[in-house]
Amino acid sequence: MKYTKKDRQQLLLETLEKNPFITDEQLASTFNVSVQTIRLDRMELSIPELRERIKSVAAHNFGEEVKSLPLNEVIGEIIDIDLDKQAISILDITQDHVFARNGIARGHHLFAQANSLAVAVINDELALTRKSTITFVKPVKAGDRVIAKAVVLSSDTEKNSTLIEVTSKVENDTVFIGQFSMYRVTKS
C-alpha cells in the first residue's frame, strides 16, 4: 500500500528510530516508493544519509571502553557497547565474504563477527571462547549488512565463566544465533 507523504514521513522517523542502520533501498521497498523519494523525505526531515548516521555513532571512542582486545581486532564495527551487558556491531558483507559458487556468505565470517563481539563485551583483560553453539538460520548474501547484538546472559565469577548470546540480523530477519561460553580473567 501507498502512504500519504505525511504518514510516510512519520513512519520513516519511527522506523529509523528503531533501526538507524536501515538503507534507503530498504526504506524504499518498505514504503513502496522510489529511493529518490526516500532521499527527498530525508532531506526534508534533516536525516543524514546512512553512512553519516553510522559515522556519528562510531565516532564515539569505543577503543577506551573495550578491555579484552584492541578495537582493530574486532571483526565488524562496534557501534554500541555496555561492558558485561551488551554490544552491537555491523559487518557489511562483500564479495570477499561469500562462496564464489553460490554467493552465500561463508559461515566463519558470521562466526568471527559474533565471536569477537562476545570477546569485546567482556569487562576483563583476558577473554577466551571455551565453547559455542551456533545456528545459521538464513543465508546471507553480498551487499547485506549484518547487525550482531551480543547480550550477556549470566556470569559465574568463581568459574571465571560468562555466557553470552549473539543474535545477528539482516533487515530485522535473524540470520545467525550463537551461544558463547567464555573464560575470563583479570591479569594480576
Added chain:
Amino acid sequence: MKYTKKDRQQLLLETLEKNPFITDEQLASTFNVSVQTIRLDRMELSIPELRERIKSVAAHNFGEEVKSLPLNEVIGEIIDIDLDKQAISILDITQDHVFARNGIARGHHLFAQANSLAVAVINDELALTRKSTITFVKPVKAGDRVIAKAVVLSSDTEKNSTLIEVTSKVENDTVFIGQFSMYRVTKS
C-alpha cells in the same frame, strides 16, 4: 630416555608412518636428541624433509575430488579426502592468526579450517552449515601446525542432512572439536 641409534631409527620410521606431518623439532624432543641428529637419521633413511613430505601428499589433485567448493576456498591445505567419509587438512598458524595481546590463535581461524573441511568432505554440489557445536579445548599459538580431521558420522538423505565431527590436533593434543550439521543438495 635415550635410544640406541638402531632403535631410534626404527621408531622414527614408525612414528612418521603414523604421522607424516611431525616436524624435526618434535621428533628431536620425542627421542631426546638434537634436531641435527634427526636430520642425519632422515638422510640415512632417505626420508624427505617435512615440506617435501607435505608436498608429495598435496601434489595429489584433490581439486578434482572436492565437489562442494573450489579448492582455493578451503581454509588450510587438504592432504587427504575420501568423500562422504573423511578428510584431513593442515593449517599452519602464523602471527596473522593470533591475538596481538596474548599470542593465542583466534577462534574463528580454527573454526574456518574445520568448517571448510566439513563442507569439502561432502559429495554434493551444495553444502551449507546449519548448526555447529564447537569446543576450544586448548589454546593454539603461532608456529603450531593444526591438523584437522573430519569424519562423517551419519547422513539422512530424506532431510538432505549430514552430521560431521571435526577434531583438530597440534602434536597429537586435541585443541578443537566441532560437530557440524550440514545441509546438502545436488543441483538438478
